[in-house]
Amino acid sequence: MMRRLLLAFVLMLLAAPTFAVNPDEVLADPALEARARALSAELRCMVCQNQSIDDSNADLAKDLRLLVRERDEAVLNYIVSRYGEFVLLKPRFSMKTGLLWGAPALLVLAGGLSLLVFARRRSGKPTGSKLTAEEGDKLARLLE
Structure with a gap:
């Protein structure tokens, strides 16, 4: 039983999605690459719409990943001005x-x-109906 669970867990790990960033897109500086990955994880793929551009294999997502790596600092404002707030996975408060x-x-x-x-x-309203004369007499006899 334990072996089956372990096998199922390993198979689930193997089936986990991989990032769509291609090796030719990766920056040489690890700090800049980490910054670019963080920025691209915030942007929605306009083709897939349920994935970030970091996870998407769409051509537009690749173009946006390259744009993120070229412009770094001002890229979010540029992309929002071009595509609107919808492109952000976590919209800004405004x-x-x-x-x-x-x-x-x-x-x-x-x-x-x-x-x-x-x-x-509901607290002030009675929940039942009034007793009939027969029920009142029966209750009086029971209480004696």
């Missing part, structure tokens, strides 16, 4: 994205407030 960042908190507060209002309205 007036345009305020609702995006605040929506989860607003939804939790609205849900909690509605539960509170619902509970308060």
Whole structure:
């Protein structure tokens, strides 16, 4: 049993996705390469849309990875100005994205407030119906 689990784990590790960065794209300086990889991990592939350009094999992603390595510092602003905020996997906080960042908190507060209002309205109301005359007589006999 343990061997099967170990084999399954090893097979899962072998099937893990590899980065799409080609050897010809890698910078000679390890510090600059690490910076370029960090920047490219923040940018969404406009073809795949669910991957960063660091993970994507699309031609546009390759072009953007090369652009990141050429321009380094100002590349995020340049790419955002060209493709819009959507290209960022983690959008910046601004007036345009305020609702995006605040929506989860607003939804939790609205849900909690509605539960509170619902509970308060129900607390003062009786939950059952009045006893009939026959049921009242039966109850009186039982309590004697």
